[in-house]
Amino acid sequence: MTDSLLFSSLADGPGVPSLQQQLLERFKQAILDGRLAAGERLPSSRALCEELQVSRNTVLAVYEQLVAEGYALADRQGTRVAPLSLLPRGSDKLARTLPKTPAMRATPGQSRRMQTMALTRDAGDRSLPLTPGMPALSRFPLNAWLRAQERALRRAPPLVLGYGEPLGEPALRSAIAQYLRVARGVRCEASQVVVTEGAQGALSLCVRLFSNPGDTAWMEDPGYGGVRTAFHAGDLKTVGMAVDGEGIVIPDRLWRTRPARLVHVTPSHQYPTGAVLSLARRLSLIEQAHRAGSWIIEDDYDSEFRHRGHPVPAMQGLLPEAPVLYVGTFSKTMFPALRIGFLVLPESAGEGAYPALAELLRGGHRLEQLALAEFIASGQFSRHLGRMRRLYRERQKALREALDAHLEMEHEVLGGDSGLHLTVRLPEAYGDIAISAAARAAGMNIGALSSFSASGAQASSNGLVIGYGNTSEDQFLPLIQRLGGILRKAAR
Structure with a gap:
């Protein structure tokens, strides 16, 4: 452990990050820099809080977050640095050739594309309870949203009724960039943000701008059906990669023999x-x-909805110039009908992508975008997220208790x-497809896990x-x- 990490005091006062955040960043940077080696045991929480003159709860929270983000491992003997496959030092200056933005060109085969769309799973009736991914619409602060819309409309000149900036309203792009830098650790400026028609619009842009028909694309298996749709619509060869407890598993040999254009x-x-x-x-x-x-x-x-510790930072911000196309949406944090998502382009890709974006996009939904910018700037967005985090934490707890009580197998x-x-x-x-269908008939929109598989139903999915x-909790x-x-009947 270096002296600078152990003994230099933490800053305190207005306008500086919390002591917990400062200490967390020190540890993370030291691990990424190699100053803390893999397997090295971290000091006891009691010793560290005495050295730095901070509460023990602060140190314990930092250690817990390091474990949650994968920087450290905890066992009975304490906390130690996790083994990591680090990039060489100075990786932000690696000489490399970035994928170029391909020229847009039309391809035949519309009927085949239409057939591949049928591979997307049926979402069912999303108004039913237990629908995956559906936020608590009844808890959205409609009055605050109406006020944001009214303020945006009053301030907007008549020209706002015309076509806007192809990449989105500057006020919203600026608000998104500022939020992502603070809340998600994303490295970006407003100029890198592209406002899209939901996350699906952002995925489609990734395919159209950064791949050619016939390219290989990898996705998680099981994974999100919307990305499968976007890949098929771009005539990409889609390959599913298995998922385990640490996320996607990509065999090293595939990088050598058949690397993907998009992952x-x-x-x-x-x-x-x-x-x-x-x-x-x-x-x-x-x-x-x-x-x-x-x-x-x-x-x-x-x-945004992490129920234990702090949200895990975005992968995009781990290293400078990472070849990451960052996609986000307001469908979960606000409401799905808003249909606003965004794509954060790497700075290195902007010069080639922006002319194509100007041709592909026309800049619509201007009033909604301005209202959302106002909603974020006024602090309503952050307050709403705080309320929803608490609500979803309680609802998840209630669901877990119900599962423990009534799932006997x-x-x-x-x-x-x-x-x-x-x-x-x-x-x-217990065949999940049949059980899901029976649950829908009984008024519950529960998804079948095997329907998320890119390679068809599997025993592991x-x-x-x-x-x-x-x-609601009482349901x-x-x-x-x-x-x-339903499950008891399925087992007979």
Whole structure:
């Protein structure tokens, strides 16, 4: 442990980060720089709090967050630095050739594309309880949103009714960039932000700008069906990569023999299993993508809702010039009908991408964008997120209790620290497709885990995806009791 980490005092006063955040950043930087070696044991929380004159709870919270983000491992003997596959020092200056923006060109085969769209899973009736990914719409502060709309409309000149900036309203792009820098650790300026028609619009832009028909694209398996749709629409060869408890698993030989042009990942909360991509795999993925000239699509769809510790920072901000296309959405934090998402382009890709974006986009929904910028700037967005974090934490707890009470068969609950859903892995005897259909007929919109598989139903992907965002706490016990009855019948 270096003296500068142990003995230099932490700053205190107005306008500076909290003591906990300062100490966390010191540890993370020391681990990434190699000053703290893999396997090195961190000092006891009691010793460190005495040296730095901070509370023991502060040190314990820092250690817990280091473990959550994959920088450290905890065991009975204490906390030690995790083994990581680090990029060489000075990696921000690596000489490399970035993928160039391809020329836009039309391709035939519309009927084939239409057929591939049928591969996307059926979302069912999203108004039903237990719908995965659906936020608590009844808790959205409509009055505050109406005031933001009114202020935006009053301030807007008549020209706002015309076409806007192709990349989105400057006020919203600035608000998004500032939020991402503070809340998600994303390295970006407003000029790198592109406002899109939801996250799906951002995924489609990634495909159109950074791949050619026939290229290979990798996605998590099981994974988000929307990215499969975007890849198929771009005539890409889509290959599913297995997911385990540390996120996506990409064999090294594939990087050497058949590297992908695009790699889609949900590193902060894998969809639908809930795994967090480990730090070692994040760094390895960035390094391999650097070497292969690939682009990583980081889909950060619901990272704001972490129910234990602090949110896991975005992969995009780990290293300068990482080849990451960062995708986000307001569908979970606000409401789905808003249809506003965004794409953060790497600075190195902007020069080639912006002329194409000016042709592809026309700049619409200007009043909604201005209202959202006002909603964020006024502090309403942050206050709403705080309320929703508390609500979803309680709803997840209620769902877990109901599952414990009424799921009698052997099962495994996944994805407990973040998001708006839990995934329940089931034995093969309980066919999830049939159970999901029976649950919908009984008034519950529960997803089948195997339907998220890029390669078709698998024994390893048999289970149920159960949302809790749109369901009140008093509903979980009777609903899961009803589900338990469906499962008992399925086993006969």
